[in-house]
Amino acid sequence: MKAFAQAVGFLPENIRAVLMCLPEQTAQRISEVRLRANQPVVLVTGASSSFITISGRFTRIYSDNVMRASPEDIACALGAFCGYSVHSCQQSINRGFITLAGGHRAGLCGTAVSSRDGILSLKDISCLNLRIARQFIGCSKPVFEALGARVLCGVLLCGSPSSGKTTLLRDLVRALSSGEAGEYYKVCVVDERSEIAACSAGVAQMQLGPNTDVLNAYPKSEGILSALRSMSPQLIVCDEVGSMDDVQAIMSGLDSGVSFIAAAHAGSEEELRSRTQIRRLMDTRAFSSIIMLESAACPTRIKRIYTYEEWSGKT
Amino acid sequence: MKTVGTVLVMSACMLAGFFFASAGELRVRNLRALCLLLSAMRREMMYRQSSLAELIKGACEREEMKKLAFLPVCCELFESGEPFAYAWRTSLEQKGRLCLLNGEDIGLLCAFGDALGTTDCEGQLSLIDDYSEIFSLRSVQARESAGKYGKLCRSLGLLAAAGAAIILI
CATH class of the missing domain: 3.40.50.300 (P-loop containing nucleotide triphosphate hydrolases)
Incomplete structure (x- = not known):
């Protein structure tokens, strides 16, 4: 739960508050939280994807009742991911991910601004994938x-x-x-x-x-x-x-x-x-x-x- | 009783004159500290690509920037998880006047804070350069005005004290 709470702490208040309503057992199984502009918030457990309702209920069924992320939510989360310092994470953003405190990783999708030397920057970021890092001591x-x-x-x-x-x-x-x-x-x-x-x-x-x-x-x-x-x-x-x-x-x-x-x-x-x-x-x-x-x-x-x-x- | 009252009025007039004169000088010092902050930010961004958290924390620890009372407030708010632009703006609104920054200075700094950390390194360096130039100019203007009006304020204070003494005695 600690890793989950730490990872969702980077998300905007409205999404964080709903995600924190999840029961501990469910939260522990979540490995990814995916945000897409104007699309539902997707929670990944193992190999399957699920949703969360506005009231904080975990569901596998997509309906109008599921929580959605707005473009503002994406912008807000992106700001928090890079510590409000895009200049410090530019290389990382260009490579499509930002490593967060706690080892969590945010994957980014948007429109690439390219030159002959490669990707110069990423604009209009509209999809985020927050991968929750967990250490399993003894798994080796x-x-x-x-x-x-x-x-x-x-x-x-x-x-x-x-x-x-x-x-x-x-x-x-x-x-x-x-x-x-x-x-x-x-x-x-x-x-x-x-x-x-x-x-x-x-x-x-x-x-x-x-x-x-x-x-x-x-x-x-x-x-x-x-x-x-x-x-x-x-x-x-x-x-x-x-x-x-x-x-x-x-x-x-x-x-x-x-x-x-x-x-x-x-x-x-x-x-x-x-x-x-x-x-x-x-x-x-x-x-x-x-x-x-x-x-x-x-x-x-x-x-x-x-x-x-x-x-x-x-x- | 009358003499004591006269002395008090004279002191008040002189103090007011000296206060306004020193306020101008303090504003010059604070604007210079602001220019130093901007150049320190530029260096840190250019050579270390430091994050805003590191920049603000570093600035709070530097002796020459202690005059900028809004920095610790901004640092505290930012560390508590508030977005940088909000932390910066709020700290300026709370402590900007205390640093003898005028409304225009605060407005400029708020706009600077809104753009800080939102672009790549080159964009940030150019932003800092633009604002450094603006605040250097303002610092020069403030120095000139402090020199000009400082003397005037002190003289006016003394004159008012003398005037009050003549009227009251």
Whole structure:
């Protein structure tokens, strides 16, 4: 309930007041609150979407009675998301999301103002997706039970959106850094999107253990190289790897004897195999195991674990 | 009794003269502090892209900006979760006069607060530059007027005191 209350605290008073009427059990299941201009407020639990009535009743049925967000509500929420400081979040806004205090994340949709160099800014923002961050301490236990010491030889977590990749990654960091794997490993988190550590004013909002260094908002490849140069980590952890720059930076890390734990988007094994960058990433032998996660319906649940040999044998 | 009354009237006249003269000087100092605030904001935005919360909090802690009594009120309101524009406007309405800012200054600052934090960094820097120029000009004008009217107020105060003494004695 604390995470939910903290996240909805960024929403306009009228919407917040209705959402806070929800029973605790329902509130705890909500992973996303979606606002669209002149459309109903949508609450996501697992893989299904629901609504909330003006009187604060949770319902799966869309009717005239459901609460709607006005364009003013969107503008008000956007102001609160960026601390009324658009200039501080411009890069983040251009990339389509803002990380909030507490690790929550607001996804943004609007009209892109582009140039040849990419997106200059985002205007007429009309859709917001507030993703509520929750830390599940101990959710990485099945990974340690299945892999044991092989966790230290590199792990790639794969799953569809909302399958719990980041949550699992975060708990792996915490466990490795706090001695749950037998040693207080020196872990460096390259947190490009501020999702793993959820740093606010430079302080990690999530529990990452006593031996973790966070390189917040670094581009992944630069963060990996910086960590290698300056922090002498035993493990580097990063989210959503996949670009060629990432592959090259990971190769540099391997040359330095550092292990990697990373996550990548892939809803299925076929999707994973079809992605060229992931194949290149696997060819670096940075990951001795690949963990496929179940869907958004059961976050952080392991579907299957492949060893590198199994993976390479199939290709 | 008459002498005491005369002395009191004379003191009141002189104090009024000196008060109006020093008010002009204080206004100049406060406008200068305002210019300093704007240039500090510019620096912070340019090099650190600091958020408004950081900017206002930082400004409240700086000795040279302590004269701006509306800043702590704005900081407090903003930290309590109010939108920045509201916090800024309310603090100016409450404490602006105390800082010897006139209605026009307060109006300008309110408009500045409404636009602060609403655009990208370049837009913010340009906004700050525009208002820095306006307030620098106002500060120069206030200094000139303080120099001119300050002497006049003091002289008028002394003259009024002398006049009152002549009439009463």
